Amino acid sequence: MKREKLKVKIIPLGGINEIGKNMTAIEFKDDIIVIDCGLKFPEEEMFGIDIVIPDISYLLKNRDKVKGIFFTHGHEDHIGALPYILKQLNVPVYGTKLTLGIVETKLKEHGLLGTTDLRRVKPKDVIKLDSASVEFIKTNHSIADSVAIAIHTPLGVILHTGDFKVDYTPIDGEVIDLPRFAELGKKGVLVMMADSTNVERPGYTMSERIVGDNFENMFAKAKGRVIVATFASNIHRIQQIITVAQKHGRKVAVSGRSMENIVQVATELGYLEMEKDSFISIDNINKYPNDKIVIITTGSQGEPMSALTRMASSEHRKVNIVEGDMVVISATPIPGNEKLVSRIINQLFKKGADVIYEALAYLHVSGHACQEELKLIHTLVRPRFFIPVHGEYRHLKHHAELAVKLGLSQRNVLIPDNGDVIEITRDSIRKNGTVTSGQVFVDGLGVGDVGNIVLRDRKHLSQDGILTVVVTIEKENGAVIAGPDIISRGFVYVRESEDLMEEAKEIVKSVLKECEEKKITDWATMKSNIKDELRIFLYEKTKRKPMILPIIMEI
Amino acid sequence: MKREKLKVKIIPLGGINEIGKNMTAIEFKDDIIVIDCGLKFPEEEMFGIDIVIPDISYLLKNRDKVKGIFFTHGHEDHIGALPYILKQLNVPVYGTKLTLGIVETKLKEHGLLGTTDLRRVKPKDVIKLDSASVEFIKTNHSIADSVAIAIHTPLGVILHTGDFKVDYTPIDGEVIDLPRFAELGKKGVLVMMADSTNVERPGYTMSERIVGDNFENMFAKAKGRVIVATFASNIHRIQQIITVAQKHGRKVAVSGRSMENIVQVATELGYLEMEKDSFISIDNINKYPNDKIVIITTGSQGEPMSALTRMASSEHRKVNIVEGDMVVISATPIPGNEKLVSRIINQLFKKGADVIYEALAYLHVSGHACQEELKLIHTLVRPRFFIPVHGEYRHLKHHAELAVKLGLSQRNVLIPDNGDVIEITRDSIRKNGTVTSGQVFVDGLGVGDVGNIVLRDRKHLSQDGILTVVVTIEKENGAVIAGPDIISRGFVYVRESEDLMEEAKEIVKSVLKECEEKKITDWATMKSNIKDELRIFLYEKTKRKPMILPIIMEI
Incomplete structure (x- = not known):
């Protein structure tokens, strides 16, 4: 019997050809080691969806092998799906101090804190599994306590x-451990997966x-x-805002739920340094002169319910924007959020x-690392x-090209897709089949109960509304006993369209009459005739295609 | 009797605090002189709306005074509302050659070409009205034949x-008439309105x-x-694409309806120069080697039905993207279109x-003019x-500040709003009341029949769908004869939610029973009770709030 070659499988379950939902x-x-389990915020056409999480069918099928979820850092697109995943797959969760601090807040909200096996790690720690x-x-990132794995x-x-x-002068003094990357590279790294976000x-x-220096100038x-x-x-x-505020004798208040949560966690865990009494409650800002106040707030992306949005539209209960306020938006709009941010800027002005x-x-x-930083890591790790990984196809493609430019052979680079089973031996890398993967929609309490049919209906409803036709019919002979009644929502302004509705009713009546004459008592045919005739009529009159919902009651 | 002071009124009907819908x-x-009448593309939350046009109630009330519509150039946000406006207000339309050429294509589509009084003008022309x-x-702009008025x-x-x-080396050699701006400035300009788009x-x-030079490199x-x-x-x-294509011995084909229309109009009117036989039909591209072909296409904004989008998703009947094709997106995404453009880039890669x-x-x-160009115009015109004008509030505010920095007194600068009546005398500028203004929604054939109620319903439907409850009741005593039936769309995946629907039905039954017992035969109360109970139940079970539409049939 030929001995099977040793191999490792890498299966991306999210984060490929998309921004978010990294897993x-x-x-x-x-051993199955799961790196991250993030959420993605819904795309524009995912009407009504709250968040999107990865499909973990493959992990559930192999649940005995899964040794844990290993977090790289505490951003939503890396940890956000955890509560939903844990309900199906309760495995140990590994992360650094701040990452787990943020995870805990999240688990608390979902009532999962007591039942989760959280294992705190720090850089250089090594966790031994079976094989x-x-x-x-x-590493360095826009959140503290980030790690590579x-x-x-x-x-x-x-x-x-x-x-x-790569930040040579990070705020906490903890520079990315480049020597360890170099050391691993020297010993030999079989395969590297690397962040592609900023490869362009x-x-x-x-x-x-540098942001701190600019805060200094502005303050x-x-x-x-x-x-x-x-x-x-x-x-x-x-931290930089707090430091500059203190320097200028300003008190700091925070607004927005996630800001309050994270500031509290970070303070408790020692990630924020400040003088005693620097922080004040947002309730007390009016007890100080305006030029002694700094407010740190959520809403840098123009999110509809965020604190800054509420301030801009005079709906914030504690902060009323007045002449002389300086509002600093310390963020770049994420693609898709430009208009929301712009609207808030206009309102604030x-x-x-x-x-x-x-x-x-x-x-x-x-x-995220730009080209020169990526080249550095590739060169150290070889x-x-x-x-x-982590990017849309354009980013993955450009990152693959960058690796080839740095000397890697084209056939040693593989652009993956979610669900791909990537098999790696000592001397080969190839795709060998796929596993179930995809997006699971979370809508309210429902996880996965909204699928493409529901979304297609929501889209249809959003474009032209709905027209409900109700008629009560005698079971025996199909004679109309009550109706037809027509009620529409989201289609036309009813008061100005009475004639249209009357005409539509006449059309339904004539369809019903025809059915009666032809002795059609099969409701499905009747409904489909009503739909067809109404659709043609309404499109001719309005060039719109509302959803048409015929309901036949029989007695 | 005191003689009334001479005054001019300026009334922006669109284009202020928004991009588009300029009027x-x-x-x-x-005399009422109307400058431009543009459309605006719908915002994200304007579900199902095709375009937005200005409200012209004020012009209709003063129709005898309106001497004409005067176009500055042929972009949609300056001419696009014309067909809708002309149907209510048939006045002479003035524009330069290319502008009217584009307008004619538009009027033809609306069957208005024969009935419209089009008057072609050229730079330096002066039209005398009553007063x-x-x-x-x-001027220079991203379309030929643009003018100031x-x-x-x-x-x-x-x-x-x-x-x-300001383009000192425009493709057609026609530089903005800066001497005339200077001359007017020297004689004295009472008031200037200027484009604020790029003031930041x-x-x-x-x-x-410079774009041509880059085409040269890429080709x-x-x-x-x-x-x-x-x-x-x-x-x-x-023109630049054609010129470079010719230089490289490539034939040019165009794709996309608006591209075909405009290229035809521009060629007929002499705005495009090319060698004979340079153009070929898109049907014939396969008769030439790939390296002898250039295709100019619509879709630079990722518009869902555009030619490039169809190419990217393999739905274009004539062009199939293959390895070796070079796709150049010669445009910047307009805010809000970033994701659409990105999606197409990924597909093409x-x-x-x-x-x-x-x-x-x-x-x-x-x-559009950047800061230094704006300063030039302000300095010439004084x-x-x-x-x-033409911008969101942030742009208008920054443009106002720019004018003040250049020496204008703060009280001589006025930031307008749509509908403001701005009264100007020799020595004063002030707002004096407002007229009706706003946005009129065009949806299919309907102009203005979709209002805020319909849009609110569409939004609601898009989020959580609809649940229709139908019941047939005896008129006399309120006894239930048929139903209740519950049908939902866009709410939950029905097959997996049968229990939920059964429970919902039970709730309706109990409401109806209570009504019968209490002898409530007032349908409005009955409906509102059904709605209330169902809303509470569904929110508790799903944390969603579908639209609930109770329908009671009586016999």
Whole structure:
């Protein structure tokens, strides 16, 4: 009997050809190691959907092998699906201190804190599993406590960078552990997966520190309150705001649920340094002069219910924007959010605030490596095989090209898709089949109960509304006893369309009459005739195609 | 009796605090001059709406005074509402050759060509009205044949720049008539309205010519077909593509309805120069080698039905993207379109095309003046009063500040709103009341029949769908004869929610029973009880709030 070659399987379950929903399964012998389990925010056409999570059918089928979920950092697109996954697959969860701190808040909301096996790790820690061991390596990112993950197997090292950048002067002084990357590279890395988000951007991502310098300049100019909107999870950004505020003798208040949560967690865990009494409650901001106040708020993406949006539209109960306020939007709009952000900027200006935003330099820096940083990591690690991850196809393709430019052979680079089973031996990388993967929609309490049919109906309803036709009919002979009644919603302004509705009713009547004459008592045929005739009539009259819902009651 | 002071009224009917729907009424004695009448594409939340046009109630009330519609150029946001406006207000329409050429195509589609009084003008022309005269002044923009408009009144000159940029080396050699702006400035301009679109951008907008140089480089590198997506109306861009194509011995085909229309109009009117036989039909592209073909296409904004979108998704009947195709997206995504454009880029890459887009320099230049160009116009014209137009509030505010920085007194600058009546005398500018203004929704054949109630319903339906409850009841005593039946669309996947629906039915039954017992035969109360109970039940079970539509049939 020929001995089977040793191999490792890498199965991306999310994060490929998309931004968000990051999740990767790495399988070696009897171990499945899951890196991250993130959520994705719904696309425009996913009407009514709250969030999207990965399909984990493959993990459920192989649940005995799954040794744990290993987090690279605490962003929603890496941890957000955890509560939903844990309800089906209760495995140990590994993460660094801040990551687990944020995870805990989330588990608390879902009532899962008591039943989850959380295992705190720190950079350089190694977790031994049955056939492999998992090492955590310090990186830099737009959230503190981020790590890369190296999986050591007899076949070689599998390295996943997680989201990362190279920051030589990070706010917490903890520089990405480049020496360890170099060391692994020297010993030999079998395969590397690396963040592709910023591969289209030349040069280097600037250090987070430059944002602080700009805050310094702005705070010096501000004559009233300073309100800074940024991502709640960017602890280093928040630290810089606090530091500058203290320097200028300003008190700091926070607004927005996620900002309050994260600031509390980060403070408890020691990730935020501040003088005593620096923080005040948002309830107390009016007890101080305006030029002694800084408010850190959510809403940098113009999110409809966020604190900044409420301030801009005078719906915030504690903060009323007044002339002299300086509002700093310390973020770049994520693609798709440009209009929301712009709307808020307009509203803030109208209220007399001075609004400082992206057009100005370095109010924000990215958390992802640009081309030169990617080249650095590739050059240090020199993997035998490379799989670009975390990005749309354009990013993956450009990242693959970058690897080839740096000397890797084209056939040692593989652009994956979600669900691909990527088999790697010592000397080969190839796709070998696929597993179930995809997007699971979360809508209210429902997980997966909204599918494409429901979404298609919602889209249809959103375009032209609905027209319900009801008629009561005698079972025996199909004679109309009551109706037809026609009720529409989202179609036309009813009061101005009475004639149209009367005509539509006549059409239904004539269809029913014809059915009666032809002795058609099969409701399905009757309904479909009503639908067809009405659709033609309405399109001719209005060039619209509302959903038509005929309901026949029989007595 | 005190003699009333001479005054001119400026009434923006669109284009203020928004991008699009540009329309301004200028009233002096018995003349109302309308500058432009554009459309706006619907915002995200305007479900099902095709286009948005200005409300012209004020013009209809004063129809005898309206002397004509005067176009600055042929973009949709300046001419697109014309067919709808003409149906209510048939007045002479003035425009330059290309502008009217494009207008004619539009009127033909609406069957209005025969009944419209089109009057062709050229730069330097002056149209004399009863109390004022209208002068056209050559400008540069991303469409050929653009003009500014100066209205001469005894009170002074009212100058509207239209959309403009300063291009010292335009493709057609026709530079903006800066000497005329200077001359008017020297004589004295009472009030200027100027384009604010790019006021947040420092420096100058580059000349259109630089895009041609880049085409030159790209065409030289292309090994297969070159497919260029750009705005159909950008005749100069199209000219440059043709010129470079000819130089490289490539034939040119066009795809997309608006591209075909505009190329035809522009060719007929002499705005496109090309060698004989340069153009071929899209049907014939396969008769030539791939490296002898250029295709100019619509879809640079990722518009869902556009030619490029169809190519990317293999739905184009004539063009199938193959490995070796070079696709150039010669446009910047308009805010809100980023995701659509990105999706197409991904699809094209997956098909093996080489895609060149915005990240690379100068595949596109803006048609609007940046800060330095605006300063130039302000400095040449030196108006007594200034009104920033064409932009969101942030743009108008920044443009107002720019004018003040250049020396204008704050009280001589007025930031308008749509519908404001701005009264100007020799020495004052002020708002004096408002007229009806706003957005009229066009949906299919309906103009204005979809209002906020319909849109609110469409939004509600899009989020959580609808649940229709039907019951047939005896008129006399309220006894249930048939039903209740419950039918939902866009709410839950029905097959997996049978229990939920059964429970919902039980709730309706118990409401009906209670009504019968309490002898409630008032249908409105009955319906509202059903709604209330169901709403509470469904929210508890699903955390969703579908529209609930109870229908009671009586016999």
